Each structure stands twice: as C-alpha cells, then as structure tokens.
Amino acid sequence: MGIRVAVIPLGGEAVRLRPLTVETSKAMVRILNRPLLEFSIVNLARQGVEEILLGVRGYHNYRDVYDYFGEGYWLEREYNVRVRMRYMPRVETRGNAEAVKISLEYYGIKEPVLVVQGDNLFEIDLDAFYEFHRSKDAFMTIALKEEERLEEFGVAAVNEDMRILKFVEKPKRREDAPSKLVNTGLYILSEDFLGFFQGDVGAKLYREGLMDFGSNIIPSAIEAGLPVYGFVTRGYWFDVGSPDRYLDAALYLLSRLKPSDLASDEIAPRVFVQGTSPESLAFKRELKERIASGDVKVEGNVLIGRHVKLGRGVYLKDAVIDNYTVVEDGAEVVESAVMDRVVIGQGAKANRSIIGRHSLVGPRSTIVGSVLGDDVTVGSGSLLMGCRVWPHKVLGDGVRLENFVLT
Incomplete structure (x- = not known):
C-alpha cells in the first residue's frame, strides 16, 4: 500500500x-x-x-x-x-x-x-x-x-x-x-x-x-x-x-503538457483551446480557420480558455488567455498570462506580464514586465514597465510609470 x-x-x-x-x-x-x-x-x-x-x-x-x-x-x-x-x-x-x-x-x-x-x-x-x-x-x-x-x-x-x-x-x-x-x-x-x-x-x-x-x-x-x-x-x-516564477512555471508547463492535461483541443500546432459547449466548438472551428488565413497570428505555445473573443489582427505568442477574456483588434499578448474576464483594448500590448482577473487595459496601452492585480483599469495610451498595481486601482489615460508599485 x-x-x-x-x-x-x-x-x-x-x-x-x-x-x-x-x-x-x-x-x-x-x-x-x-x-x-x-x-x-x-x-x-x-x-x-x-x-x-x-x-x-x-x-x-x-x-x-x-x-x-x-x-x-x-x-x-x-x-x-x-x-x-x-x-x-x-x-x-x-x-x-x-x-x-x-x-x-x-x-x-x-x-x-x-x-x-x-x-x-x-x-x-x-x-x-x-x-x-x-x-x-x-x-x-x-x-x-x-x-x-x-x-x-x-x-x-x-x-x-x-x-x-x-x-x-x-x-x-x-x-x-x-x-x-x-x-x-x-x-x-x-x-x-x-x-x-x-x-x-x-x-x-x-x-x-x-x-x-x-x-x-x-x-x-x-x-x-x-x-x-x-x-x-x-x-x-x-x-x-x-x-x-509564476510566468516561468506557466510557460514551461504550457510547452510540455498535452491537450488532455489542459482540458483542451489542439486546433493548430501548440494552440490549445478549452471548452466543450456548442459555442466553444464553433469558436474552435472558426479560430482554426482564422489562424490559417492569418487573421489571427499565433506563435509558440498558446492556451485559450472558454468564451474568449479575439479581434482581427491579434498576435499571441507563448500566451495564456483565460475564460471570458476579450482581446480587441490589433492587440498583442507575448510571454504573458491574462486571467479571466479581462479586456485587452485595441492595439494594446502585454509583454512578459500578468494581467489579473477582471482588469482592463485600454487601447494602445503597453504593459511590460508588470503585474496587474484583480479589477485594475489602465487608461488608453499608457505605458507601464516593471510595475506592480494593487487590485481595484484606476490609472487614467496617458500614464507613464516605470519600476513603480501602486498600492
């Protein structure tokens, strides 16, 4: 025994x-x-x-x-x-x-x-x-x-x-x-x-x-x-x-785990999409076609949750996108984890970052090497580099912060 x-x-x-x-x-x-x-x-x-x-x-x-x-x-x-x-x-x-x-x-x-x-x-x-x-x-x-x-x-x-x-x-x-x-x-x-x-x-x-x-x-x-x-x-x-360490673990496991380990289907090489509802199955078929046509560009290992919306021209590389998240037209998520019910605005970029639950990154904003807590709002045209932002904080348009902790 x-x-x-x-x-x-x-x-x-x-x-x-x-x-x-x-x-x-x-x-x-x-x-x-x-x-x-x-x-x-x-x-x-x-x-x-x-x-x-x-x-x-x-x-x-x-x-x-x-x-x-x-x-x-x-x-x-x-x-x-x-x-x-x-x-x-x-x-x-x-x-x-x-x-x-x-x-x-x-x-x-x-x-x-x-x-x-x-x-x-x-x-x-x-x-x-x-x-x-x-x-x-x-x-x-x-x-x-x-x-x-x-x-x-x-x-x-x-x-x-x-x-x-x-x-x-x-x-x-x-x-x-x-x-x-x-x-x-x-x-x-x-x-x-x-x-x-x-x-x-x-x-x-x-x-x-x-x-x-x-x-x-x-x-x-x-x-x-x-x-x-x-x-x-x-x-x-x-x-x-x-x-x-969170990002290291997430990206390492994403590169190794099988579709079954992630409760997902592999709709394209190393692109895993979750969900079994009729809506999820339709989304998988549609996304497979959009990736093939170049409407959505994907590189590396990517995990996409249930009821996600991806705009035109979205770029995902070594990324985790959780349930009910919206990634708008032209947005980029690279070596990052985006938690559930997040909105990544049009043309916004997240690089080597973690975006907490129910957060919003405004259009044309860039988040680099940063961590947003839950329910954070970042206005349009902002730049955060090496920052940590506590839950429920609201940052206006055009904010520039570097190596800053906002509590």
Whole structure:
C-alpha cells in the first residue's frame, strides 16, 4: 500500500506574489486557467492519494479554498479521480509543521503521509518516492531537485547513501553550496512523526513555537540523529512564489503538457483551446480557420480558455488567455498570462506580464514586465514597465510609470 494521505499547509500572506495575492489565497491564484492548487490535488489523486488534509490558516486561505473545492467530490466528475478533502480546525498555527501536526492529530492519522506546499507545481513518482522512504526506514524523506539557482533555496549536503547531513540555507556564493540539490518542500513523514513532539527535542520546539519545517524541524531532527534522507526527483518542480516564477512555471508547463492535461483541443500546432459547449466548438472551428488565413497570428505555445473573443489582427505568442477574456483588434499578448474576464483594448500590448482577473487595459496601452492585480483599469495610451498595481486601482489615460508599485 502506498501513500494514502497528503497534507497541504496553507498559511502566510504570500507577500512576494503580490498583487496577485492581496485578496486571494496563493493556492488559488489562477495559472493555466485553473487554480494553482488544483494541479497538485489532481496529480496526487491520480497517483492513489485518497485523502487530502488542508492545513488552512487565515480568512482568505480558508474562504478561497473551501468555497472552490468543498470536500472535493466534484473532482470525480471533472477528472475521474476520487479524493476527499478535509480542513484543519480554526487554529492560529506557528508554522507549517504545526499545521501538519494539528491536522494529523485532529483526524487521527497514524500512517506515513506526504506533505506538499500549497504554492508548488511538481511532477514526482509518488510510488518511487515512498519505496525509497521505506527502504531507508526513514523518519523523514525530502524530495530534492537539482537546480542551478541556489541562492533562494536550502541546499542539501548528503552522504553516499543519500542521508542528509545538513542544509545550507540560501548560499550567497556557489562555493558555499554543498551540492546542487535543493529542498522542494515535498516530504514523506513516517508514522512516528507525531511522536517526535513527545521527545525532548520536539517538545522544546513546540513550547518555543519553532514549528517551521525548513527552519526548525528538519535541522533539529538531523542534529538529533534521526534518519532524514533525500530522494532526487527528476520531474519538474516550481516554487510559484513570485511573479517571475509564476510566468516561468506557466510557460514551461504550457510547452510540455498535452491537450488532455489542459482540458483542451489542439486546433493548430501548440494552440490549445478549452471548452466543450456548442459555442466553444464553433469558436474552435472558426479560430482554426482564422489562424490559417492569418487573421489571427499565433506563435509558440498558446492556451485559450472558454468564451474568449479575439479581434482581427491579434498576435499571441507563448500566451495564456483565460475564460471570458476579450482581446480587441490589433492587440498583442507575448510571454504573458491574462486571467479571466479581462479586456485587452485595441492595439494594446502585454509583454512578459500578468494581467489579473477582471482588469482592463485600454487601447494602445503597453504593459511590460508588470503585474496587474484583480479589477485594475489602465487608461488608453499608457505605458507601464516593471510595475506592480494593487487590485481595484484606476490609472487614467496617458500614464507613464516605470519600476513603480501602486498600492
């Protein structure tokens, strides 16, 4: 029997991902036209996970996740997977490890579990991960991923048996890093995990409120001599913790995923269009003809949601266009993600940017390297470069802003 239960701690305010998370749980930020968390849940359910415990803390996290997923029964209809979703009681936790501890205790879980971070997108062979964990008789096994950019992660020092000796947190220089293997935040915990807090080391951490896996639990467990091992995963892994990482993840997955992974049809090479209604089917036929005639120009990998309207002369390159969005005549979307119910005005351009839900970019405006929160209005003929704009802000016509944060 493999891993049956996964725990996903969801806390914090995701400051680095603002303005997308000012009013929205980071787990529910839309990516590739669905909430980020939906990818993880479906991925795990397809690998045999039957129960997911959500260690939610804070109003936005609970409201957004519960209102969308409920107990998860609808996922069977949508994805042909069966998984039950349950929620941590309302407790002010002092770190992600405490959210896991409370969830396991409350639901009486006394078996090995998988821990997943709510802002991660990943591909992992869960059976192989668990078999490695069992073969080592580990207290805890951490999925490690080889990365080139090490300065933002905890980097593992391991011996020849893949036992973790220590982590070097966010090494500033490459020579300070003991390897290229970083902590992904994917953990398998043994059935003895709760017992750790009955011992001297765990009890002290709990009393002092030091309940973060990366900063407290893992270093203390290693120092106490508990068997903590590293499993190297070869699949993709993204910590979607900033707008740049969001775009990197979205564009990478868009280049790799199959039409079925995106609930779409491939109407032209690497052009995926979602929707199954009669209107959606008609739109797919029409768009295929418009692309062939050059009326709409498409390059790279493009995902288009349901009930989208594309004007004449629209140019899309490596772009994500979410549901109910309107892209008017002559507009361009390049290496960008446009969320649902957005209007991109006539002749407007979005380049390497994220446009939040229900926002409006006026005619002839240009948005470069910027992030607009939800319900933002940008007037006509404006230019935003390297900006972040908080939800509900209104910018007039002809605005020029560079490297500016509008809160």
